[in-house]
Amino acid sequence: MKIALIYFSGSGNTNIVVSKYEESLKNLGFEVSKFNIENSLDKIPNLDSFYKVGFFYPIHGFNSPNIVVKFAKKIEKSTSKRNYFVVMVSGEPLNLNHSSNSRLIRVLKKKNYYLESEYHYVLGYNLVFRHTEEKAYRMYDVMEKIIPLDTKEYFVENKTNKLKRVFLGSFLSFLLRIQFPFYKVNGKLFRINNKKCIKCMMCMNNCPVHNITYSKNKFHFSSKCLMCARCSFSCPKDAVRIGILNFWRVNGKYKYKPTSIQEVDKHSRYCKKSFKRYFDKAEERINKAQ
Template sequence: MEIPKIFYKVRIAYFSGTGNTARVANTLEKELTGRGLSVIKTEIRKGNFSSDNKVDLLILLFAVHAFNAPGIVYEWIDSLPENKNSPVPAAVISVSGGGEITPNIACRVSSIRKLEKKNCTVVYEKMVVMPSNWVIKTNDELAFRLLEILPSKVEHIADDLLAGMVRRTRPKFIDLIISRVGEMEKKGTKFFGQKIKVNENCSGCGWCAQKCPADNINMSNNKPVFGRDCCLCLKCIYGCPNKSLMAGIFKFIILKDGYDLKAVEKRTKYIKSAPVEDLAKGYLWKGLREYLLED
């Protein structure tokens, strides 16, 4: 495919807690560089907000948090210098375990509005589905399907972007209301982070403090101390090498067996999957089902 002259330099900015969105960002980077584009990939985390709009295309990716982008994504957008020249084309790609259904349909609205205030023109938005890392586990057969189809989904996104396709959604009023209510979660995340408990398995290695994207964890007397800047990404709880951290509140959101994307891949590598229609029944899995079955 011939690359349109308007796209030479692309920035992929992504926020990822437990690795799903990072996998999508890496796959997209590989796809675009393979087509000859210059790609700058930026992980959104505290202390890494320096960026600019001097690119031909900005692609923002984030994991859906309570029907919206995480608060740290808003902070990153706010830190962008306002482009006073020609508008910068932008794409917003959300990543969830449920797909493009209510209550997630308006999850990109707030971040798009913020980007527009920075003189970005959002021309494309899309949902990518990955295995769920909270509340309800995606069974291994469906997780296998999602990981297997990811390169093809990303290829289609690249095709759309390079073809100049404009793809925007129009959320219904109820979806906008749900999204607005979901923003209240950002206040609750502060308390969630403060209430994380440390058990006797803690070795004081500091992994959690080093990896926290919100810079919310400090080490004191070889034990982690949690502040009020938690963004509820669950990276520390799921990623702790010693399984030392536990939720003190909202325990229902934590998967019993944890979440490790590499372990999911290893566990499902040779799985034989049944038809999607048999695996993803009911409204709960409607978005995932449609995602896997769409062309």
């Protein structure tokens, strides 16, 4: 049976999660096709032949990124009722994040697609502040161990999962749709610090919407920015300033490896309760399964 994994990732975390799903599903005997949204908008795949379809995205301001909704708007309306699952990836395990798929649900319903199951995994922040390597590895470790359990439950045992929603989450998700026009304006305010820049062109070559160009010895930013943070997060010299949100800039990939380096966690109190709930619940399931 074939499963379609449709995904967008700004700075790589969602890519990691999709790869873990792919590995787990293959181990369970499924055939997997992956569709990276940033390369598929011009040639929307035919999803009819798939047993199940999943959408994977990083949460942006309590919403799914615009590019994911754009993809959903372009898919062919199914003649029969289809089910799909959603996998969201974010930097904090707040229930407020669970309404992030509300726009996607509405668009897909018009295409005769109905949400069947949903999952939320936490990995290192690519905006706001940098998690410590120790915390980031704990998130990675839990995600890596819980995905085989989630996939077995859903794809083999047919047990679906619904995430807890809170009214404030739906309200914030609605309110923060203002972020999408804002990102277009803010994208134009991105700047390159010429003292740091080594002209590796990674920012320009990797931008998912080709928002960055280079001419006359200068970088230019236009108004297509998705605010995915890929340019600023992956810059080897931390030379990309991200407009009004620059004070939230996070630079450099997480190692996602066990570490002996003792870093001070300046944000240990941030979302402390929800992190505890997230880790406790996941670790209890992992221990039970062993």
